[in-house]
Amino acid sequence: MNTMIKVLMATLCSAFVVVAATAYAAPATEIYFVRHGETVGNVTHKHTYENDRTFSDKGKNQVAELTEKLGRLHFDHIIVSPKYRTLNTIYPYLKKHELKAEIWPELQECCWQKKSSRLSSFNLQRGQQIQLESNMKRYYTFPDDDARRRYAAKNYGDGLLQMFKAVQLIHKRFADSGKRILVVSHYHIGSRLIESLQGIEPEGRYKLSNAKISHLIEKGDGTFRLIDMNQ
Numbered sequence: 001m002n003t004m005i006k007v008l009m010a011t012l013c014s015a016f017v018v019v020a021a022t023a024y025a026a027p028a029t030e031i032y033f034v035r036h037g038e039t040v041g042n043v044t045h046k047h048t049y050e051n052d053r054t055f056s057d058k059g060k061n062q063v064a065e066l067t068e069k070l071g072r073l074h075f076d077h078i079i080v081s082p083k084y085r086t087l088n089t090i091y092p093y094l095k096k097h098e099l100k101a102e103i104w105p106e107l108q109e110c111c112w113q114k115k116s117s118r119l120s121s122f123n124l125q126r127g128q129q130i131q132l133e134s135n136m137k138r139y140y141t142f143p144d145d146d147a148r149r150r151y152a153a154k155n156y157g158d159g160l161l162q163m164f165k166a167v168q169l170i171h172k173r174f175a176d177s178g179k180r181i182l183v184v185s186h187y188h189i190g191s192r193l194i195e196s197l198q199g200i201e202p203e204g205r206y207k208l209s210n211a212k213i214s215h216l217i218e219k220g221d222g223t224f225r226l227i228d229m230n231q
Helices: 003-023 040-044 057-070 084-097 156-174 187-197
Strands: 030-035 077-080 101-103 125-129 149-152 180-185 213-218 224-228
Touching: 030 187, 057 084, 057 213, 077 084, 084 101, 084 180, 149 156, 156 180, 156 187, 180 187, 187 213
Parallel strands: 030 180, 077 101, 077 180
Antiparallel strands: 030 213, 125 149, 213 224
């Protein structure tokens, strides 16, 4: 076999290895994160039970715009915080397209307390049972019976543990799946979730706007790259 043929065969073999490696590479998972629509509590900074579950006029418009924007995308799975403001943010989209979302207590708001308590996350407990309005029940599911109860994060450390549980679940359920996941959650936990998915310290550096979409895509090392913020 002459030298030219050897070189050609070596080149073809190398090309085959590259193509084969590319063909069998794990597909990249995409995550789209949405913060809930603006509430009266966001506007007044008076976070009462009623204010935090009631959209402002601007918030109502945001939800309508978000519903139209999400309608131009396809999602393989939708996960949502159990808070009423998050459920009600995605509800019009689910209803319009006859879809279902899975409720994750791990995605409810947390980590707004001072960081001084971050090391006290040793006894994170479940709290109240999650109640759904009758018109919402057909559009929401729970991954298991435990998920029917909220977490009761009492301090910053508890909140971090809850957030890390959400990150762990995302990796366990969706890593290397090539699926497109919609996550509907909150401001404080959302920033830290996006940071943790990127493999960086969860400090809350991102300012997430109400009802805007942030987009991440999985990298080869299992972390995610932030593509868009507040679109």
